[in-house]
Structure formats: C-alpha cells, structure tokens
Amino acid sequence: MNGGSVDLAVIGVGPAGMSAAITARKHGLSVAIFDEQNSPGGQIYRNITGLGSDRLASILGEDYLAGRPLADAFADSGAIYRAGTTVWRIGEGGVSWISAADSGETAALHVLVATGAMERPFPVKGWTLPGVMTAGAAQILLKTDQTVVDDAVFVGCGPLLYLLAYQYLQAGVRIRALIDTTDKSSHIAALPSLPAALLKPSYLRKGMKMLSAIRRSETPIHRGVTEVDFSGTDRLQAVRWRDRVGEHSIECDHAFVHHGVIPNVNVTMATRCTHRWDEAQTCWRPETDAFGRTSLDWLTVAGDGGGIGGAKSAALSGEIAALGIAYDLGRIDRSAFDRASGRLLSKRRRDLAVRPFLDRLYRPAPRFRAPVDDEVVVCRCEEVRREQLAKAVQEGCPGPNQLKSFTRAGMGPCQGRMCGHTVVETIAQLSGRSPQDVGYYRIRMPIKPVTVGEIAGLTASQGEPS
Amino acid sequence: MFRLLEATGRPMTAIKVDGRTVQAEIGANLASVLLRAGFQPFRTTPVSGEPRMPYCMMGVCFECLATIDGITNCQTCLETVREGMVIERQLGASPIKPAGEGAP
Structure with a gap:
C-alpha cells in the first residue's frame, strides 16, 4: 500500500492528536497522523508553529502559546505527519486519504480519532447572510494571518466569544457591541456547580479578567437578550434583538456569533460506533470509557471529539488514549499502564472540574438550539x-x-x-x-466530498511500485 | 472590510481573483486573502442563488467554496496561497461539462 502500514493512525493534529502521537511513539508504536491543515495545532493552537509576530503572540496570550512546547515535542516524536491531507474513509484496518499532491491508504492496527470540536450552529433568521460568521472563524483569521475587522457586533455567549472580544481589545480593534444571550436563569442554575469549579480556580480567574476588561472598555454590552436575528438584502445590514424592554437594532457590516462548541462527530458517526445524546452539553458524543475506547475494538476517541473538555483536557486525553492503545496492543505491561494512567486520569479530573459550571452557565436557551x-x-x-x-x-x-x-x-x-x-x-x-x-443522521463514507477522479487516482498510484 | 493587523513582511505573489490581479502573501490562508481583497460574495448557492461568505473557517460549513485553477468546489479556508493561483467565483449550480472539458 502506498500509504504504508503503521500500528496507529491518528486523525487530527490538535492537542489530543499531538499528545497521543508523542505518547504512542514513546511506547514504541509506529504512528501516522493526518490533518486537513497545513501546520499542526488544530483550531485551538492554529498556526502555532508559524506565528512570526511577537505582538500577535502577546495578543493571543499564554493559553495559546502553551501549544508551542507541545508542537515542538510532536515535531520530534517521529510520527509520520501528513499535513494538508483529508481522510475520507476510516475503517477496521486503516484509513484512505487524499492531499493536493497524493492519495493513498494507510494500514493501521488501531485508529484514533482526534477531530476535535466545531461551533454549535446558530440557527436564527439571517444567519446565512454575508457578514455573519462564527467567533471561532474570526479567531482563526486572527491566528493565521492577523486578519481582523473593525466594528463587528459580537453575538451569543460562552468563553470563546469573550476571549475573542478580549483579544480584539488587546489588538486595538474596535468592537461595535456585545449582545449577550446568556440565559438569565442560567446564573442560578449554574450555582450548584460553582463549588466544584472553585477546585480549579485558574479558569474562573481568567474568565473574570476577560469579562472585566470587556466591561472596562468602551464596548456597549447588551444583556438579557432573548431573541436575535440578522437582516439585510445581499449582505448583513443590521442585528436586531429583543430583551424584556422591547426590540432593539444596530447597523453593522459584520457579526461574530457563538453559542459554544460541540464534538465534530461526522468521523465517529461514519464508523457506526455507539453515540449517545449528552443532555448536559446538549450534543451527541461517542460513548467511550475513561481511555477513549469506543464500542468498536479498533477505534479510540480523544479530545473534544469525545465530549467538550477544552485544550488541556484534550492533551491529557490524548496521552491517556495512547496509553490505553499501547496496553491493548501489548506494548506496555499492566503495572506501567496503571502507574502512568492513574496520574493522568486524576490530572484530567481536576482540569474538568470547571466544566459542569461552564456548561450550565452558557447553555444556549432552547430557542437558539x-x-x-x-x-x-x-x-x-x-x-x-x-x-x-x-x-x-x-x-x-x-x-x-x-x-x-x-x-x-x-x-x-x-x-x-x-x-x-x-x-x-x-x-x-x-x-x-x-x-x-x-437519533442522528446516518453518516456515510466518503467522510468528506471526493471526486471519482480522486478515488480513481488512488487506484492508479496503488499500482505503482512504492 | 477585513484588514491586516500589521504588515507580515512575507513574500508576495500575484494571484488572479475573478479576473482581477491581487497581491497576496505566499502561504497565507486563501479565504483570509479573499476576504481582505473584498471578494464578496464568495459564491451564490445552487438552490436559490443566495450570496454566501465563509462562516466557519475550519472546513466544516462549505460556504467558502470557489473554483481554484479550474477545479470546482474547493474549500478556500483549507487552501494556502501559491504563485500563479487563479480563483473564480461559483455562481449557482455548476454546469455539467462535456467529457474532456471538466476539471483535470
């Protein structure tokens, strides 16, 4: 096979995928890892190896820069890294992929899916208009090319929306307004989860710092928002919203929307491993054990693709999953496995302590879902x-x-x-x-659209001597 | 209009965007370059001809599709700028071309 044969194929080079590759290599597994982007980092550490600007680094902050040592360790791990490559088929025995230059199949004893999260859809009137994009999209533009836009209206709720606003303010980019859809009842509903969140206070401290910087800025903030829509003919012209006082609107060319993130489940769904609806995070997730093992013995999931936990937990999940795979493939013995995994599992438990509080506080109101x-x-x-x-x-x-x-x-x-x-x-x-x-859509291969020509190209290159 | 926060100092190349010559940083994200070049809309939909622009910037939404070097339906958010790139806007549904005239 032109894509070779490895012990472990990993899909996704974010924190979970990178950590898993590093750990798996440490235990002697051969690893091939695939990612659609041209450089490692996933969305959270997007462009971490190519930043090239100290000013941008300071705007993006230390949580982003935490991806650097991870990306460096990944580069030294010895994993076969196929960048700019789309996996379009995944199954027992390996994966099929295409890139601009090449296509092929890679055989693998085990497959790890680390495809991360995507932003929850924001289905309101006018959300398809040019000028409306997600806060995550705007942050990717900032990370990859320092591309920004002045006078955008920020709409929604959740840590990423406030983080982007904070980063825009640090960068001196003007924000027209923040229209906050946090459900008023959420403040009370989230209270029971607060004591657990206080066990890992660094997240709350960072959140408070961001929110108070936004409050101190000139940015108009509108709270208690119960309805939102976007209007315009061929492009966005205004955001309208409703609160208990009545209807309001503001003219703008750009709006960044956000209602939290959900696992990007298309790859795991396509394998038919068991998924369940997670009511706390209002999303589907693959059913896994603590090591990310799914209902299929050849498939493991790590990171936010298995349930939202954030970047640090994702990296820990990658390590934990790789240990489980190394153990299942007989590459480490029981005592080494128990020793290493016990420490990581308790570290992840501490990191996740804040999650129920955030999930409840920023749960989008039913009409936004x-x-x-x-x-x-x-x-x-x-x-x-x-x-x-x-x-x-x-x-x-x-x-x-x-x-x-x-x-x-x-x-x-x-x-x-x-x-x-x-x-x-x-x-x-x-x-x-x-x-x-x-239930959910039955997702089928190819996982991403490929042309018949690309599949035919696969056959041709398979016939060539490698 | 989208803009650069500061000049990147990266080497530039000329690319064609809908017949117009645009200076772009080699290796920059293509969708980001097109947004800064005022390429609006990126495309119109096959169903009703509605204008669309990038929504997710991470390969999920398929709103940023364009024809790149003759190949239709490319996700511009997953492409980086190469020398001599030619980008064309897709309007509505793409026509079915006779054999030999399609994408290479």
Missing part, C-alpha cells in the same frame, strides 16, 4: 427552512434520515455537519421525544 420561527434556515446547504421541517414532522417524518427524503436537509456538501444538531433538537421538540430517541 431549536428555532421556533418558521423562516429560519436550518440546513444551509439545501436551504431547508424550519417550516419545511415542521411540515415533514407533521406528515409523519419520524427522524433525521427520513427528513433527508422529505426535504433534502443534510444532503448538501457539508454532509449534515451544520444542521445535524438543529434538526435533531427541532424534531425532538416538535414530536415530544428526546434527542436520544430521535
């Missing part, structure tokens, strides 16, 4: 509106897969990535069932 306005576009690719979805459910459509036949929702190029969670929660709400009961 399952829209109630019929005009809202649910599936961006096929332009399926909530109205069509509701009509299909009324006509007896039982779930997301049947909805594809009824409406084409989920059948566009993004393969359901952008609408999956909205569709599930909306069907659940309309039919009075739980998301677990409603």
